[in-house]
Each structure stands twice: as C-alpha cells, then as structure tokens.
Amino acid sequence: MSQKKSLKKDLYKHPDYYLMDDLLTPEHQLIRSTLRDWVKAEITPIIEDFAQRAACPKQLIKGLGEMAAFGPTIPIEYGGAGLDYISYGIMMQEIERGDSGIRSMASVQGSLVMYPIFTFGSEEQKQKYLPKLATGELIGCFGLTEPNHGSDPSGLSTNIKDAGAHFILNGSKMWISNAPFADIAVIWAKNENGIVRGVIVERGFEGFTTPETHGKWSLRTSATGELVFDNVKIPKENILPNAQGLKAPLSCLNQARFGIAWGVLGAAMDCYDVALRYAKDRKQFNKPIASFQLQQKKLAEMITEITKAQLLVWRLGVLKNEGSATPAQISMAKRNSVETSINIAREARQILGAMGITSEYPIMRHMMNLESVITYEGTHDIHLLITGMDITGENAFGG
Incomplete structure (x- = not known):
C-alpha cells in the first residue's frame, strides 16, 4: 500500500496575536510542543496521500496512544494521563491542525468511549477496557x-x-x-x-x-x-x-464538543498560516499579493476571528476545569469555532487561487473536513437553538 511522504516541509507557526501563551502553564506549552512535533513528523508527511485515497492511517493509533491523546483527562490509575481540560483542548487543536479525521478518531476514543466507561461503568469494566483503550490496543x-x-x-x-x-x-x-x-x-x-x-x-x-x-x-x-x-x-x-436515560449519552457529547471547539481552531490556524505565507511569497503586478488591500482585509479578519475564538475556548477550558461549564456554553463554543474555521478555510482558499484546490496545500482538505464537523456532534442550527433556549427560556426545537 502506498504511503507517500510529502516533500514539502511543515512550516506551521502558531498565530498568537493576543499573547495567549501567557495564559498557559509551562506544562500546557510542553504538551503543545510535543504534540506539534509529533504531528509534523507523523501526520503532515502522509496525510494528503491518505486523504486522496480515502484511507485511514491506522499506523498512527500507536503514536496517538503514546502521546496520551486517548482519554487524556482519564485518571492515571485507569491508563489515562490525568490532565486538565485545557491540556485536552490543546491536544485536539494540534491533532486537528494535522487533520480533522485523525482528531475525530482521538475524540471518539477519549470522549465517547473512555469517558462513558469511566463515568458510568463498573469498576470491573473500567479495569477491563480503559487501560487498553488508552494505549490504542483497543479502539x-x-x-x-x-x-x-x-x-x-x-x-x-x-x-x-x-x-x-x-x-x-x-x-x-x-x-x-x-x-x-x-x-x-x-x-x-x-x-x-x-x-x-x-x-x-x-x-x-x-x-x-x-x-x-x-x-x-x-x-x-x-x-x-x-x-x-x-x-x-x-x-x-x-x-x-x-x-x-438520555442524559448519559448527551454528557458524552458535551465532552466531545469541548474537544471540537478547540480542535477546529487548529484547522483554522493552519489555513491562516498557509495563506499568510503564500500571500507574502506570491507576486502579481510586481508586488506580493499581501500588499493588496483586499488580501490584507481577508488576513486581518482571519486573525481577528481566530483570536476571538482562542479567548472563548480558553475561558471555556477554565470553566471546565472548575466544573462549572454548562452544556449551553459548550454548544456556543462548538458552533462559533466551527463557523469561524470554515469561513477562514474558504477565504484562505481564495487567497491561494487555483493552488488552493490542490493537495500541494492543506486548505481544501480542511475545508471539506469542516463541512462534516459543522454537522456532527450537533448541527450548526441545533447549537444555535440551544443558545436561544438558554437565553430565552423558550424551547424552539421542533417548532
């Protein structure tokens, strides 16, 4: 089976316009740099080839387990890493910067399989399944x-x-x-x-x-x-x-939606980073296209929306760590992050022109992926109605 490696170097640079890193602990930053290095080494070189073939790179499972990306908030005694929710968010962001499909694999394993077994399972079930799920021995x-x-x-x-x-x-x-x-x-x-x-x-x-x-x-x-x-x-x-009752599976979805709210921003930041670099290098009319007003408008709006979303998910992470984040707050963040990301992907594609649709760059792949993420774990419209019900007290579902 072909596993073609990309010859292009992964030059990704994390955008941090509002110095958000100052809000992260040294442990958070270490987790981010470790995951980023792994994504650059293991995901970026192969992901375009696998996406073109519609194949799942299952060889990444072992590495995801070693990176503690499966159930990072699960306690250590059950095979998890015992990390906080900001760490979990950061991990999903770095993985989704590589590809939404790989982040989905990790999200399902941690939030939708390990979380319900840990939260609702018997001690025997926890001992039987969680350690093997954490390493990826079981999927x-x-x-x-x-x-x-x-x-x-x-x-x-x-x-x-x-x-x-x-x-x-x-x-x-x-x-x-x-x-x-x-x-x-x-x-x-x-x-x-x-x-x-x-x-x-x-x-x-x-x-x-x-x-x-x-x-x-x-x-x-x-x-x-x-x-x-x-x-x-x-x-x-x-x-x-x-x-x-239905409350149990819905609580699992809240865990996954939290990870998505962080994760999709990785895709958005990748698109922005690629578009910014391309705009500086690409010349038309004897000038880099980054010098033109309309391109600057696109890039300025991208970094503004990324920055707003970064602040939103960071605050949500703090609330989640405190145990006070509500399902409606998580819904708002999921909806906002995905809408922000899909709009940025579309604008970035335009900056790259025809090159934006090729696998030479990740933008079209991110854009197609986000079309799924905007629907799963609660559609864009459903999350809007969750916020509407929360602020008005009126249930518009089915109306």
Whole structure:
C-alpha cells in the first residue's frame, strides 16, 4: 500500500496575536510542543496521500496512544494521563491542525468511549477496557445516531430486551467514526420500559456487523460505518450500570464538543498560516499579493476571528476545569469555532487561487473536513437553538 511522504516541509507557526501563551502553564506549552512535533513528523508527511485515497492511517493509533491523546483527562490509575481540560483542548487543536479525521478518531476514543466507561461503568469494566483503550490496543466507537434519528436522539429505536441470562440487542446506528475497525462499541438503546441504557458491544459478538460507509468527500482519513445488531446477545456485565436515560449519552457529547471547539481552531490556524505565507511569497503586478488591500482585509479578519475564538475556548477550558461549564456554553463554543474555521478555510482558499484546490496545500482538505464537523456532534442550527433556549427560556426545537 502506498504511503507517500510529502516533500514539502511543515512550516506551521502558531498565530498568537493576543499573547495567549501567557495564559498557559509551562506544562500546557510542553504538551503543545510535543504534540506539534509529533504531528509534523507523523501526520503532515502522509496525510494528503491518505486523504486522496480515502484511507485511514491506522499506523498512527500507536503514536496517538503514546502521546496520551486517548482519554487524556482519564485518571492515571485507569491508563489515562490525568490532565486538565485545557491540556485536552490543546491536544485536539494540534491533532486537528494535522487533520480533522485523525482528531475525530482521538475524540471518539477519549470522549465517547473512555469517558462513558469511566463515568458510568463498573469498576470491573473500567479495569477491563480503559487501560487498553488508552494505549490504542483497543479502539472504540460510539453509537447514538440512527438512520431516522439524528438531531432528535430521544426517538432512537435500537432496543435491548432482558432474556434472563443475557440481553438481546436489535437495531442499527449510522455515521459512526471508527466503526469499521473498532474492537468495542458503546451503544445507546432503549429497554422494555423506554429507558435509554448504555451497552458495551464487543467485536465478535454474533449478529454484530459494521459495514463501512464509502463515497465521502469529507473526513476521508477517518473510517466511518454503520453498526448493525441482529439479535446480539449481550452479557449482563456489559451493561453500563450507572447510565440510565438520555442524559448519559448527551454528557458524552458535551465532552466531545469541548474537544471540537478547540480542535477546529487548529484547522483554522493552519489555513491562516498557509495563506499568510503564500500571500507574502506570491507576486502579481510586481508586488506580493499581501500588499493588496483586499488580501490584507481577508488576513486581518482571519486573525481577528481566530483570536476571538482562542479567548472563548480558553475561558471555556477554565470553566471546565472548575466544573462549572454548562452544556449551553459548550454548544456556543462548538458552533462559533466551527463557523469561524470554515469561513477562514474558504477565504484562505481564495487567497491561494487555483493552488488552493490542490493537495500541494492543506486548505481544501480542511475545508471539506469542516463541512462534516459543522454537522456532527450537533448541527450548526441545533447549537444555535440551544443558545436561544438558554437565553430565552423558550424551547424552539421542533417548532
């Protein structure tokens, strides 16, 4: 299999217009520089080739585990790194600067698989799964979205029934990151009483299949698939004992959305950095295009929006560390960061002209990826309505 290495040097320089680094601890900065060096060495040289082939670079899994990118906030006794939420955000930002698909892999593993097992699982489940998930020896996925239930997960139809010695699971999930090669899946299903329960499904359980989704123009380095359950026998010890109701899976989504709010800014900063360097080098009419007013307008607006978003996610990280960040605050940050990033990617593409659509530069890849990120983990519109409901007290969902 081809694993073509890029000959272009990764010249990325982190934009910090408001001296945000002064708000970070030396540990935060060390984590960032360590991840940045790893991304430059391991992701940048291969990612364009994998994106062109719509292939997932699974060889990165071991390194992501070594970098503590899987469940960094999980306590050390369960294999995590025991880091704070700003550290987690920084890690997702650096990985997504490399590629959104790779950050998605890490987000799912940490926020949607390890977090629910740690938060809602039994001690036996934590000991069995978390250390191996932290190293990447096991890869997990998270099943909430269904063919007929996306923004309204309360209507999910996947179900579990008590069969005495075990449970029987039936139903299907779709648009599931990591599904094609995941070793375990954290699944949300309704029991006979209509109560949502969490279930750990292991690959190899009879009746459990994971067909891959092909033909994506976005997140091409991320393996996406369906989860299909046809009378799957679930051992009783695989039920998450402390998860009852929709609040449990939604709390997992809040963890993931926090990482996305930080992560996508990595893509935005990469686009800005590339566009700024290109504008200084590219000459037209015997002058660098950076000297023209309209190009300066684009670049000035980019760095302004990046700076505003940096301040927003940093403050959210402080609130998360204090345990006081609300789901609505996380929604605002997710929505703002993705909108900011996708607009910056589009403007950066214009600065590069025709070169912006080629794999010689990362901008079109980032732009296509962000078209998925603006939809998953709560669509752009749903997050807007979450903010609207929070400030007005009126529920506009379904209206």
